Amino acid sequence: MLFHVEMTVNLPPDMDPDKAAAIKLKEKEMAQQLQRDGIWRHLWRVVGQYANVSVFDVRDGAQLHEILSSLPLFPYMDIKVQALCRHPSSIHEDDR
Numbered sequence: 001m002l003f004h005v006e007m008t009v010n011l012p013p014d015m016d017p018d019k020a021a022a023i024k025l026k027e028k029e030m031a032q033q034l035q036r037d038g039i040w041r042h043l044w045r046v047v048g049q050y051a052n053v054s055v056f057d058v059r060d061g062a063q064l065h066e067i068l069s070s071l072p073l074f075p076y077m078d079i080k081v082q083a084l085c086r087h088p089s090s091i092h093e094d095d096r
């Protein structure tokens with residue numbers, strides 16, 4: 001099942017820079033592993049914002065929640081989720 005996820009990062013401006021860097025590094029490692037696993041299908045920067053638009057391929061909403069809430073940046077992000085399904089005009093057979 002595919003989900004469109006928009007994440008906006010709001011790190012506190014007064015956060016210790018070393019702590020922020022450590023959180024971002026852990027986030028990157030986890031995001032890249034989830035991409036290698038085929039779960040985090042797309043990860044795009046929103047131009048001009050500390051935000052991304054992503055597509056996740058997961059079993060259901062419960063699995064997505066488990067993944068999102070385990071992200072190191074989760075406590076510092078506003079997250080919007082939309083469930084997706086195949087568009088009848090799509091020519092891409094692998095879209096589910």
Ligand SMILES: O=C(O)CC1=CCC(=O)O1
Nearest residue numbers: 009027028031050051052
């Ligand atoms: O920078 C972001 O948009 C937040 C983020 C998601 C995965 C990652 O590595 O950073």
